[in-house]
Amino acid sequence: MRRRTFLQSLLAVFGTVSAASFAYPLLRFLAPPADADRDKKFTLAKKDIPIGTSRVVLVNDKPVIVIYEKGKGYIALSSVCTHLGCLVGYEAAKNILVCPCHGGTYDLEGNVLSGPPPRPLSKVPLKVENEQLVIG
Numbered sequence: 793m794r795r796r797t798f799l800q801s802l803l804a805v806f807g808t809v810s811a812a813s814f815a816y817p818l819l820r821f822l823a824p825p826a827d828a829d830r831d832k833k834f835t836l837a838k839k840d841i842p843i844g845t846s847r848v849v850l851v852n853d854k855p856v857i858v859i860y861e862k863g864k865g866y867i868a869l870s871s872v873c874t875h876l877g878c879l880v881g882y883e884a885a886k887n888i889l890v891c892p893c894h895g896g897t898y899d900l901e902g903n904v905l906s907g908p909p910p911r912p913l914s915k916v917p918l919k920v921e922n923e924q925l926v927i928g
């Protein structure tokens with residue numbers, strides 16, 4: 793093999809590897825994620841949430857707070873505060889959700905009661921099927 797041919801082949805291989813190393817991450821970024829894990833529902837036994845308590849579960853990798861309130865039944869809301877993303881907690885004595893970071897408060901419908909949150913918490917679908925709660 794002549795030196796010139798060898799160098800041209802080496803450059804072609806190097807160029808191909810370089811192009812692939814740029815193209816692959818770009819294609820992975822542009823391609824939509826696999827749908828296999830999307831829209832998965834989370835199932836929780838009713839007995840795991842006594843009246844007046846709450847539980848945070850992950851539904852499609854997003855934290856959801858599930859509350860069992862005496863008058864309203866089961867409620868599922870995103871537990872991510874709409875201000876800066878801290879996780880809200882259920883304060884059973886006042887029947888509100890409180891953000892520990894800047895004191896934002898929400899009612900059990902997710903509406904902002906006070907503090908800096910700009911938007912209500914988003915509701916998460918919840919169905920009661922026999923002794924199970926299906927969330928998501």
Ligand code: FES
Pocket residue numbers: 873874875876877878891892893894895896907908909
């Ligand atoms: S992050 Fe919740 S009030 Fe600021």
